[in-house]
Ligand code: ADP
């Protein structure tokens with residue numbers, strides 16, 4: 622199954638979500654592959670992949686077999702990095718060749734409604750739109766919904782990221798967009814710390830509200846029961862000593 626993660630606006634948490642959603646799938650004993658299609662290579666860099674010569678860009682030009690561009694990163698996540706040159710996205714359906722080897726292909730994208738993103742979206746089975754719970758991000762969200770609908774691309778749902786008490790509420794976001802809100806992930810200042818260390822947050826801070834929410838979402842998505850950790854306060858307190 623191919624899962625695409627999109628947003629019209631940058632910096633809303635697509636890469637953070639992709640890494641931690643795939644990590645959550647791993648926690649539920651699934652076999653995901655993270656695919657980076659952003660030329661900034663943020664996803665790959667966040668997982669410690671820097672100098673790699675075999676990449677998606679070369680695979681899309683048929684210079685190398687796509688299987689050769691998959692790297693195993695610490696914590697068990699497998700990643701297909703973008704590379705440095707423009708993607709020959711017209712050949713994007715070669716990703717279908719990987720479906721037999723993985724349960725889920727989690728595709729991180731560049732922000733925006735480019736032709737490249739539309740082509741990627743067209744091959745996806747599920748589409749998650751990321752947004753921040755604030756007016757500028759929701760305006761951009763409405764633009765991408767409109768464009769996807771014009772192209773008959775079915776949106777699975779919205780993931781609201783960096784939620785705080787002062788944010789626009791998920792029910793308002795549903796009222797405005799007409800698209801279900803599947804998960805609400807809280808603001809968490811330690812996330813940056815984990816990215817800089819190359820550790821997925823789900824593993825870096827397993828008892829944080831962010832981790833519990835994203836794992837809860839992954840379990841719902843998979844239809845697997847998930848027992849949220851109890852004695853949270855005690856565990857947080859113990860982590861200090
Ligand atoms: P995108 O891929 O959409 O451009 P990123 O995942 O790179 O966005 O996130 C942008 C910035 O926001 C990063 O510095 C990241 O650490 C931060 N961030 C993402 N999600 C959260 C969150 N829930 N709480 C706090 N910071 C976050």
Ligand code: MG
Pocket residue numbers: 635636637659663664729730
């Ligand atoms: Mg990104």
